[in-house]
Amino acid sequence: MGKKYYFLSGFPRSGNTLLSTILNQNPTIATTGHSFIPDIFLQLETIKNYNVTYKNFKTTDNLNEIQKNIFKNFFNNWKQKNIIIRSEWSTPFNYSMLEKYCPNEIKIIFLMRDPIEVIKSFLNLCNKYPDFYINKTYNSIDPTTIYKSEIEEKIEIITKKNEYFDIACMSYKFIKNKKNVLVIDYNNLVKKPNDTIKKIYNFLKIPKFTHDYKIKNQFSINNISYDDSFIKAPLHIIRKGNINKINYNIKIPNYIVNKYKNLI
Numbered sequence: 001m002g003k004k005y006y007f008l009s010g011f012p013r014s015g016n017t018l019l020s021t022i023l024n025q026n027p028t029i030a031t032t033g034h035s036f037i038p039d040i041f042l043q044l045e046t047i048k049n050y051n052v053t054y055k056n057f058k059t060t061d062n063l064n065e066i067q068k069n070i071f072k073n074f075f076n077n078w079k080q081k082n083i084i085i086r087s088e089w090s091t092p093f094n095y096s097m098l099e100k101y102c103p104n105e106i107k108i109i110f111l112m113r114d115p116i117e118v119i120k121s122f123l124n125l126c127n128k129y130p131d132f133y134i135n136k137t138y139n140s141i142d143p144t145t146i147y148k149s150e151i152e153e154k155i156e157i158i159t160k161k162n163e164y165f166d167i168a169c170m171s172y173k174f175i176k177n178k179k180n181v182l183v184i185d186y187n188n189l190v191k192k193p194n195d196t197i198k199k200i201y202n203f204l205k206i207p208k209f210t211h212d213y214k215i216k217n218q219f220s221i222n223n224i225s226y227d228d229s230f231i232k233a234p235l236h237i238i239r240k241g242n243i244n245k246i247n248y249n250i251k252i253p254n255y256i257v258n259k260y261k262n263l264i
Contacts, residue, residue, distance in 0.1 A: 002072075002081075003071075003072070003075060003078075003080075003081050003082070003083055004081065004082050004083070004104050005071045005075075005083050005085060005102060005103060005104060006082065006083070006084045006085070006107050006108075006109070006204055007084065007085050007086075007087070007089040007098065007106070007107065007108045007109070008020070008031060008084050008085065008086040008087075008089075008108075008109045008111070009086070009087065009088060009089045009090040009108055009109070009110050009111070009171065009175070010090070010109075010110045010111030010112060010113075010168060010171075010172075010184075011111060011112060011113045011115070011118050011165070011168040011172070011186075012118060012122075012164050012165060012168065013113065013117075013118045013121035013122065014111040014112065014113035014118065014186045015111055015113070015184075015186050015189045015190065016034075016086060016111055017219045017226075017236045017238050018189065018190075018215070018238050018243065019031070019109075019111065019184070019189060019196075020032075020033070020084075020086065020219055020221075021215065021217070021218070021219045021238060022193065022197060022211055022213065022215075023084060023197070023200070023211075024219075024220075024221050025209070025211050025212060026082075026206075026209040026211070027080065028080055028081055028082050028206070028207075028209075029080055029082045029084060029206070029209075030075075030078050030080035030082070030083050030084070030221050030222065031084040031086065031221065032083070032084065032085050032086050032221060033086065033219065033221070033224065033225075033226055033236070034086055034087060035085050035086055035087040036087070037070065037071075037074060037085060037087060038087050038088060038089070038091075038093075038094045038097065040070060041067060041070070041094070041097040041101070042093070044063055044066065044067055045097075047063065048060070048063060067097075067100070067101045068101055068103075070101065071083075071085075071101070071102070071103060072103065078222055082204070082206055084109070088164075088167055088168075088171065089108055090108060090110055090171035090172070090174060090175040090181070091167060091170065091171050091174070092174055095174070095175070105180070106180050107180050107181075107182070107203065107204055108175065108178075108180065108181045108182070109181075109182050109184060109200060109203070110171075110172070110175055110176070110181050110182065110183045110184065111184050111186060111189070112172065112183050112184065112185050112186065112264060113185070113186035113187075114186075114264065115165075115169065115260040115263055115264070116252055116256070116257055116260060116261075117186070117248075118165065118168075119155055119158055119159070119165075119252060119256070120248040120250045120252065121248065122134060122154075122158045122165075123151065123154060123155075123158075123248070123250050124248045124250065125233045125235070126154055127250075128233070129232055129233040129234075131232035131233075132231070132232050132233040133231055133232060133233075134154055134157050134158060135154075136232075137157050138150065138153055138154050138157060141153065149253075151250075151251075151252075151253070152253060152256075155252070155253075155256055169260075169263060172263065172264070173263075182199065182200065182203040184196055184199070184200070186245075187245070189243075190243050190244060190245045191245070193211075193213045193243055194211070194213065197211055213242070213243055214241060214242055214243075215238055215239065215240050215241060215242075215243065216240060217240075218236075218237060218238060219236060219238065
């Protein structure tokens with residue numbers, strides 16, 4: 001029996017790395033880091049739509065054959081039979097690529113977290129790591145153009161249109177009512193990890209496995225780990241030991257809270 005391909009999507013700072021680390025304890029599961037596979041599909045679709053050489057000599061079937069085999073070829077050397085690929089699969093475009101080219105039934109795990117908590121998590125990284133990319137972006141703004149507070153400006157950077165946070169908000173609206181999507185709330189993941197994992201196994205129809213919810217290792221799969229050095233903050237470091245939630249004592253302007261309060 002060949003490999004099965006499943007998908008992990010959702011909000012940043014919502015337990016993606018934690019969940020992946022737990023699932024990867026199962027030797028039959030390989031949950032990836034943040035994958036660029038959607039970018040491969042995008043580049044190939046861009047060739048079809050805009051490449052002059054292609055338009056001059058349309059080898060459409062050949063390109064389609066490449067796309068049909070992307071998952072199989074990409075993970076050919078991975079021994080695990082259940083591959084869970086993390087990326088922004090819940091956008092309309094990426095979902096349409098799954099509809100065309102996923103070799104098995106589409107099943108997406110979507111991690112949801114209160115958007116204000118997500119923003120606070122990013123701001124906490126800003127406070128701890130001066131060279132974090134959000135701080136660098138803020139510091140590059142012409143000071144004569146700034147009329148909002150520093151925290152407001154940084155929130156604008158975090159929530160900028162078509163960036164990760166904004167894409168997650170759009171994706172949630174698009175995906176939340178689909179029957180082949182399992183929405184996992186971050187609070188349930190950290191407070192009731194065993195119940196959450198059981199839901200995932202039932203959803204994917206994968207045989208159960210006994211997991212250890214006391215974290216001992218950082219995320220790694222098939223000897224591949226995250227390198228956050230260029231981001232200048234440990235975005236993918238998880239706390240070892242018992243799983244718990246940290247509440248950040250950061251005041252967010254009310255108009256920001258009101259903007260996102262009805263999203264979930």
